[in-house]
Amino acid sequence: MSEIIRRDPRREWIARNRLHPEYAAVLAALGVNRGGGAVSEWLGPNGVVRKDPRAIGFIGPNGVKRIDRSGLQQGGQATAASTAARDSRRTVTIDQPAFLVAVVPDLTGGRLSGHDKDLLGLARRVADADAEQPGAVVAILFGEHKGEGDGELKEQTLGEAGIDRVVHLDDEFYAGFSPEARLAALSAVEREMTPRFWLLPDSPLGGADLGRRLSLRLGERAATGVWQIEADHESPLGWRCTARGGAGSLDIQRPLPRVALVLAECAEPVDETRHAAEHLTLAASIPTTLSRIEDLGQVAVDPAGVALAEAEFILSGGNGVKQWDAFHHAAKVLGATEGASRVAVDDGFMARDRQVGATGTWVTARVYMAVGISGAIQHLQGIQRCDKVVAINLDPGCDIIKRADLAVIGDSTQILAALVAMVEQQRGGQRDAA
Amino acid sequence: MQPDRQQQQQGIDVAVLVSIGRHPTTGRARRAEQDARGLELALAMEAELPGTRISVLHAGPQADDSESALRGYLGMGLESMTLLEQPAGSDAILSLVEHLAATAPQLVITGARAERGEGSGLLPYALAEHLGWPLVNSLASVEKVENGVVTLLQALPRGQRRRLKVRLPAIISVDEAAPVARQSAFGPARRATFAITPTTPEADSELAQWHLAPARKRPKRLKIVKAASARDRFKAAAKSEGKGGQVLADVTPEQGAEAIYKLLKEEDVLR
Ligand SMILES: Cc1cc2nc3c(=O)[nH]c(=O)nc-3n(C[C@H](O)[C@H](O)[C@H](O)COP(=O)(O)OP(=O)(O)OC[C@H]3O[C@@H](n4cnc5c(N)ncnc54)[C@H](O)[C@@H]3O)c2cc1C
Numbered sequence: 001m002s003e004i005i006r007r008d009p010r011r012e013w014i015a016r017n018r019l020h021p022e023y024a025a026v027l028a029a030l031g032v033n034r035g036g037g038a039v040s041e042w043l044g045p046n047g048v049v050r051k052d053p054r055a056i057g058f059i060g061p062n063g064v065k066r067i068d069r070s071g072l073q074q075g076g077q078a079t080a081a082s083t084a085a086r087d088s089r090r091t092v093t094i095d096q097p098a099f100l101v102a103v104v105p106d107l108t109g110g111r112l113s114g115h116d117k118d119l120l121g122l123a124r125r126v127a128d129a130d131a132e133q134p135g136a137v138v139a140i141l142f143g144e145h146k147g148e149g150d151g152e153l154k155e156q157t158l159g160e161a162g163i164d165r166v167v168h169l170d171d172e173f174y175a176g177f178s179p180e181a182r183l184a185a186l187s188a189v190e191r192e193m194t195p196r197f198w199l200l201p202d203s204p205l206g207g208a209d210l211g212r213r214l215s216l217r218l219g220e221r222a223a224t225g226v227w228q229i230e231a232d233h234e235s236p237l238g239w240r241c242t243a244r245g246g247a248g249s250l251d252i253q254r255p256l257p258r259v260a261l262v263l264a265e266c267a268e269p270v271d272e273t274r275h276a277a278e279h280l281t282l283a284a285s286i287p288t289t290l291s292r293i294e295d296l297g298q299v300a301v302d303p304a305g306v307a308l309a310e311a312e313f314i315l316s317g318g319n320g321v322k323q324w325d326a327f328h329h330a331a332k333v334l335g336a337t338e339g340a341s342r343v344a345v346d347d348g349f350m351a352r353d354r355q356v357g358a359t360g361t362w363v364t365a366r367v368y369m370a371v372g373i374s375g376a377i378q379h380l381q382g383i384q385r386c387d388k389v390v391a392i393n394l395d396p397g398c399d400i401i402k403r404a405d406l407a408v409i410g411d412s413t414q415i416l417a418a419l420v421a422m423v424e425q426q427r428g429g430q431r432d433a434a
Numbered sequence: 435m436q437p438d439r440q441q442q443q444q445g446i447d448v449a450v451l452v453s454i455g456r457h458p459t460t461g462r463a464r465r466a467e468q469d470a471r472g473l474e475l476a477l478a479m480e481a482e483l484p485g486t487r488i489s490v491l492h493a494g495p496q497a498d499d500s501e502s503a504l505r506g507y508l509g510m511g512l513e514s515m516t517l518l519e520q521p522a523g524s525d526a527i528l529s530l531v532e533h534l535a536a537t538a539p540q541l542v543i544t545g546a547r548a549e550r551g552e553g554s555g556l557l558p559y560a561l562a563e564h565l566g567w568p569l570v571n572s573l574a575s576v577e578k579v580e581n582g583v584v585t586l587l588q589a590l591p592r593g594q595r596r597r598l599k600v601r602l603p604a605i606i607s608v609d610e611a612a613p614v615a616r617q618s619a620f621g622p623a624r625r626a627t628f629a630i631t632p633t634t635p636e637a638d639s640e641l642a643q644w645h646l647a648p649a650r651k652r653p654k655r656l657k658i659v660k661a662a663s664a665r666d667r668f669k670a671a672a673k674s675e676g677k678g679g680q681v682l683a684d685v686t687p688e689q690g691a692e693a694i695y696k697l698l699k700e701e702d703v704l705r
Binding site for chain 1: 456458461547548549550551552553554555556559560562563568569570571572585587588590591592593594595596597598599600601604609640643644645646647648649650652655658660664665679680681682683684685687688690691692693694695697698700701702703704
């Protein structure tokens with residue numbers, strides 16, 4: 001085709017006039033309409049950048065034109081763009097790692113905890129320090145991994161936390177308190193892979209105990225309570241760490257040993273990359289040890305005796321609870337610790353120390369069940385750190401519904417009664433079977 | 435017949451390891467909180483199982499201020515304790531291992547972490563590894579001792595408890611979950627005596643090389659919002675939007691209850 005740009009003034013005029021009957025056809029003919037929206041900026045024939053202010057923006061839901069100057073165009077073609085924005089993590093695969101960093105997350109309740117994610121962030125820092133020779137993070141997971149969703153998605157959460165390789169051990173002898181079996185498994189990993197570092201969370205849930213056992217088994221003097229690491233060429237392994245000691249009164253600076261137990265918030269969790277989370281199996285079978293510790297299982301503790309702030313499962317009642325006897329009975333059957341909104345406390349249905357919220361207790365439950373609670377901001381503040389919130393309420397528009405992971409619209413008395421009946425029936429069935 | 439046999443089996447040898455604590459605000463020497471709880475546990479066992487013998491051990495130098503701190507333990511109702519004498523800054527593990535291997539108690543109780551020095555909480559694990567004994571951490575109470583097997587309650591986070599059976603000899607470590615220690619009585623504390631055993635200590639050369647400083651305040655984590663656009667940044671700053679969970683409207687109470695039941699089962703909170 002010829003290089004000469006030919007102009008059609010009439011068409012250009014129509015293209016500028018949005019109200020012209022031929023406007024759309026002309027735009028299409030000019031090829032301006034690439035990618036769904038009109039081009040708002042182009043290089044004019046004289047080499048000058050031309051702008052069409054009318055091509056910017058989109059028609060909003062009420063037929064009014066909206067301009068979004070944040071750079072993220074909304075409206076018609078937004079769906080594709082926003083999914084792309086959400087999928088902005090860089091995929092990283094490390095095929096030939098120069099070394100391994102082993103991590104043993106707690107996997108509380110089958111999920112990576114916040115502490116675990118911080119730990120993995122630290123592991124990534126250590127592994128990625130040298131871009132030429134990246135290391136791989138291998139996670140050893142004990143017990144079932146739940147994750148959000150299942151199948152692919154589940155693996156994705158591991159990859160997004162920064163894990164390159166996974167050794168998943170979910171035989172039943174790792175369940176409960178089984179430090180000896182777990183230690184045997186970690187020793188097998190050590191023999192096969194010889195990671196350069198072992199990083200564990202210094203958390204009372206398991207990492208603190210297992211990590212100390214491991215360090216003694218490997219003959220290392222572990223650094224405990226580590227909250228900061230820095231590159232340091234004089235240290236044998238290239239890193240120096242700062243650790244809390246002396247019951248929190250001292251900061252100890254020392255070279256980072258092979259085994260380190262780290263505190264929460266020691267590093268930022270991974271949020272820019274996605275890793276392969278490729279599954280590995282151990283070649284040699286793990287020797288089964290005869291355990292001298294026998295786990296007889298958890299003991300039923302009286303949920304009413306558990307401090308509200310650390311209760312795991314809270315059944316909380318508000319102004320929408322009409323029959324308090326039934327509510328207390330439900331708490332007993334479900335084995336939940338009781339909580340309340342301020343209204344329930346002020347009305348004298350619950351004790352003052354049961355109040356959840358800004359002026360009550362800030363709770364950390366894994367499951368918080370709010371019955372007849374509207375979700376005032378003072379109440380929601382108190383449940384910020386809860387994992388799952390279940391709401392039972394008559395009003396589908398109230399604020400607790402927005403916060404809840406599962407909301408059931410209906411009368412609290414009936415639903416609680418149905419739930420109690422279901423749990424009792426299930427328990428009865430189990431007892432008959434046993 | 436029955437009580438007789440129990441009498442024979444009950445009494446066991448318990449060794450309690452104690453260290454010198456540090457008052458969190460004044461920094462003065464005192465009895466360490468966790469070790470005192472460990473001793474309390476041993477004293478409770480003695481009251482319950484007649485014939486139990488408690489020996490209290492401390493490895494460290496003989497000095498005035500440490501002596502007054504150690505007398506804090508003696509004032510809880512003991513006549514004497516054993517002091518494995520070694521200069522300050524020596525490694526306590528080896529002398530303790532030697533002593534425990536020689537005296538062979540059936541149960542060793544320690545605190546989880548020391549309040550001075552490194553305070554890494556590695557000592558009970560080191561003892562367990564050297565002696566080859568099982569170890570249980572975070573103990574809440576001892577339920578019973580029978581036929582060389584001890585039944586224990588271990589404290590879990592969130593106020594939960596777990597029952598464990600451990601073959602003796604064993605090491606158990608105690609933290610804040612164990613019952614609070616009784617008060618120390620001044621008179622008995624003054625009258626009690628120390629049995630001093632000299633040891634052949636090794637200096638802790640590694641610790642001497644590290645740099646120890648008073649704890650700095652940890653920086654508070656900032657909420658970092660990595661947003662591509664101003665709109666996202668504004669949204670993140672203005673309000674944390676609800677994730678928008680599942681809403682079940684127009685269902686019968688039974689259907690609603692079933693959905694809740696499923697979630698409770700998934701989260702494993704129903705027992
Ligand atoms: C300074 C200050 C501090 C405060 N601090 C706190 C605090 O720490 N904690 C706290 O909780 N509050 C606090 N409040 C009070 C708070 O603002 C709300 O007033 C309170 O939380 C509302 O309690 P509620 O949700 O139980 O009651 P309501 O707002 O009356 O909500 C009742 C809900 O129950 C539903 N309902 C009614 N009948 C039924 C039924 N049969 N079945 C099912 N659902 C039904 C309704 O739809 C409604 O959503 C504070 C207020 C102030 C001013």
